[in-house]
Amino acid sequence: MKAAPAPAAPRAKPPAPAEAAAPPSPLESSRFTLWCLERWMSLGAPAVGRRVPGTMVVAVAALAVGIVAVIVTTSTGLNIAYADSQSHLTISRRLFDSKAPGFTQLGTVWLPVPSLILVPFVQNLWLWHTGLAAGLLGLVCLMGTACGVYRVAARIGLGRPARIAGVLLIIANPSILYVFTTALTEPVLILCMMGCFAGLAHWVTSRRNLSAGEMMVFTGLPAAGATLSRYEGWVLVVGGTVVVLVASWRRKKEWRYAIKMSLAFAVLPAVAIGWWLAYNYAVYGNLLEFLNGQYSASNLQKATADAGLLAYTHNAGLTLWTYNWSVLETAGALTVVLGIGGAIMLAWRFGLSNTALLVWVMGVAYGFSLLSLYLGQTHMNNDHSLPENWWNSRYALAVIPWLAVLAAVLVDSLSRVPTIAPGLLALVGLALVLQTAWWATDPARSSVIAEADGYIQLKAASGATDAAAYLRDHYDGGQVLMDESAAGSALLPEIGIPLVDYYNRSTGELFTAAIADPVSHAKWVFVSTADAPELSQTGVADLVYDAVKKQPSFETSYRVVFDEGDYRIYERISS
Template sequence: MPSQEHPPGLNPVGKDDSVAVVFPARPRPDDLEHGVEALLATLAEAGLEHRIVIVGRPGGAPGALDALASRYPDRVITVPHNGPPDSPEAERAGILAALERTDMRRLVLVGPGDRIDAADLPVLLRVQREERADAVVGTPERTRSRSRRATVLTWAAWERLLPRGRASSGACSYRLLDRWLLEEPEHGGAARPAPLETAGRGDVRIVELPLSPHGRTPVPRAVSRARAGLRLDGGRRRPAWRMPRDPLLAVVTLAGVALSIIACLYHLELGTVLAYKDSGSHLLIARRVLDSPTPGLAQLGGVWPPLPHVLSLPLIWHDALFYSGLAGSLISMVSYVVTVRYAYLIAAGMAGTDRTRRRAAGVTAAALLALNPNLLYLQSTPMTELLLFACIAAAVHHLAQWCRTGRYTQLSIASAATLLATLTRYEGWVLAVAMTVVVGYVSLRRWRGLARLEAHLIFFGVVAFAGIAGWVAWAWLIFDDWLYWHSGEYAKPALWVASGDPNIGAAGVALSTYAYAMAHALGTLTPLAGAAGVLVYAWRRRLQVEAVAPYALLVFLPFFVLALYLGQRPLHVPEVHGGGLYNVRFALVMALAAAVFAAYLVSLIPPRRRWAPAAAACAMIGTVLAVPGTATLAEPLHWDAGHEGRVAAGAVAWLRSHYDGGLVLMENHGNEIVAFDSRVPLGRIVYEGSFRLWRPALKDPAGSGIQWIYARTAPGKEDRTWRALRDRASLTHDFTLVYRDAAQRIYRRRV
């Protein structure tokens, strides 16, 4: 085909594109050299980073292959292949060489019977950009009718895109594919020829571009979202749940669901679903959005990020779900399954492209998480950790996919998951920073341009940091304080961290405290295996752009050590503080990192060794059994929740049997157990979050319509209600003391 200039109407492609052209060697050396020279010149002139991959017999085309490889060592790759140059096996060999030996973003496949026009390549790239296509099929205008084009796109697009069999003559001149179509695990992988048989499962956007031989501007004639895997015999496709892409992942997911349900039923029977005082607090916040003297979104407050409470709203109104704790536990259970599933995917992606190694790594990571008793307990409660873990796992997995494929869809999902993490717990804010660093690093290393760096940071950051910006703005709007989430009345670190905490100002002690907490939450073997996996992974993969995303999981270790050092978070372990455990669950955020990096070690075991599966299974079982009990359950039973529950039991029992209606004045802070367990309707409790009702009620309870007053009177722990009313004569004049013990009092309005 004669060369032609760039058609009008199509802008030149950017310098940050990259393409590998794969085609079979021509039998005539003059044709081969002429074609390669034209390609190299056109691609260089267009500013495209490129590689030419030529498949042919060693020494074939009378020495032309060797001559080209030596003449252009950095731009031409020759792939020896003894079979016919027009065979599917030859094209597969070229595809695998392009994937394994280059990092080009796109691949152009040239059929054995087609002659490539170098000037068409920039056109194909531009059309792919404008149409946002995953693949562009260039077809000679003269060889196809309109009906034939439509048939190919809707029924046999993938038969033309991939070498599953001999393409018919004139089927297409070029096939431009995004690298991810051949590389992503969901699309079959690319390390071996066999996965190409199943590549492209899922929705793929394909554009057909007729190439005019007369120099007219080519126009994409058909755009299709073709579903690969269609049976060409017209049979009906099985639904995805009956034919999963990765059957082992489906089994892991079902096992996670079963473990989640069993663990929740066990803890319901044990009565420990609401052992943490914070569990009841999360449920109260969500319920008051719907059931309060002043209902509305303002009841979400400004201390705990709002996502867990918002997700509870569809369930929280049901009394059985609310008082059993299941309204929050169900969210944790779903998050547990999502986390286990993503752990499999992250570890499989780290293990490379060998199917056996990928599955070994995935199962190992999933098992180390799924069988951890501390995670199984927390996923049975309304606590917010599991939702955070699910968001972290999703964000890191899709970031890793973007690092490998460059697809904006993956970066979009990663940014959305990061947004959800920032609205779940403040650890998500640290994740957002770590993810941004990875995005910036990959952009600089892969595209080497400030324009692309800026575009990626904006594309990712606008969504990822929107939750942080929104939460800060919410604090200003509701509390007139940008930093209320950190230094507000109920958020000050001084409320929870004692001034004499040994972690404060002692980096070594803070590190030891967190290390001991990890040992209690994860056992000793899992963190050690994870640390070894980090070292081996860093040594083997270093800072390759395809491999850096999992490093983001490590950021929580220095964050918590720094928080302990600065006195921003309380965390007690017997080895450092004496006594019992406190906030040991903070160490569970490292469970995902420990699991996936330990799984990476397992993936390095030679898969052909017969003892490898048994050894890996024994290692997983032993590692899980090494976890020293359920520390996350022992903590609330030993500390505040158990003690305060026993102290409040008398008043709770009295209220449940004697309350008969009317408004109750009760501070919520410190009295969450009474507010939750007494079963007094939340719409009848006036508390510090009851906008414009709380302060007037403290000044004049009777004049504000208050019928009941609950006050915590324990010396040194008096609540605001008791401090405001204890010295007023109106308290005994208007109200009668109906219940009293060493820690609390209940008053009732005189009739």
């Protein structure tokens, strides 16, 4: 009997043809269009209470531009070109990564807030080594600065074109974008100043009488942050207090109210300044250690001043000439021209109203910088100064937000003349595009970036770059003896070794003991052999090199493994 045949397998169905991606439905397109339109309209909407519509749009735009800037500078190493940038990264990390960790690692002269708020970002060794830690903080500062300019412009009643112009003058400025990727102190100062000005703008323009507590939180707190970021913040307190006093008197015609609100603004910054003086006295035994101590600007600039190279000191003409050229070469010609025009329109439209006083007080950094330069407390050079070189042009950066708000006042004034507004606004927009393109073809046209490029070339020519790379690649433990405070030796992030492995000035008595007996402390000795009388006079000569070259036993205990330019690295000879 034959078995029944097995049933045939079912026929496989041919695969269904791939469906083409469906185009967005008209409803989806209309929703996106509506969303974009709402965002656009928010940029011109009036402020309501504490809310300023459009702030988030500005923050996202600043974040996007800032991310690109961070990628560019970090990938090229330009973000750690300034020695001060590497020093600030080092200060933040040595608070917890050091042979002598602790709060006193903040040192003096440099105010503490920028170093303290950088601490969370430098916990990771790679973020610290690459300088990306500072870039992450800089993104926050850039967003806050752009939003601050926008909110001030909105609070004083400027329209959409003016607000956008002010923001673009910030986020399209290469000097701002570069410095905000570094660990320099200007980004934190500018962030705090703009936070204070935005708070003052809210108070000045509010129909409701804000309380003293609100004044302390929204204006006094950021002002205190500014006072502990850079010394420009100290003058902000004076100017801001005057504005609050005048505006309070005008509001109620009561001295009691005016004094109460002025104190509410000034008390936190005053406490911050008092704390800094007390800290200097407690740690160094000198209230004014930051002003006249070993590492103060006056001492470090002594050799330069004695050589007659601070030509602008007590010379008002040269002071104005030098500083204004730095402003022009960091802010850009368009920003300066629009700012000057805006200052004229501010005086014409607003007179001496509270709104005008608010905008004028934003220029306190300009006045402070001129005074510091005139008194010889600040050292700044550019390609139009005497002598001609790049030095500290970044001190002009704090003026840029003020110029941006003044420019916004001018743009708003132009936009209110219907017959000429479209053409003039288009001309301003075209000028901004051309200035941005001009900078983009050669970023070193910014004096701040030109100075950074110069430092990179100087480090390469002196051997510093190769010395840092050699120690980073060959270090296998055993501790390092190095004077990182010597001129040109602020290289610790670039080297990338944990700071606990170093004996240096910041380790105090441990450093002294290691210098006296290097063999029993460190396998590696990193020195700068640069020798000039002014280095010793100003306290930035290499203390390690000065000591070991006088020790006969040193040459028999160590061998030279790197010698290039001004830098030499020794490795202990195994016994």
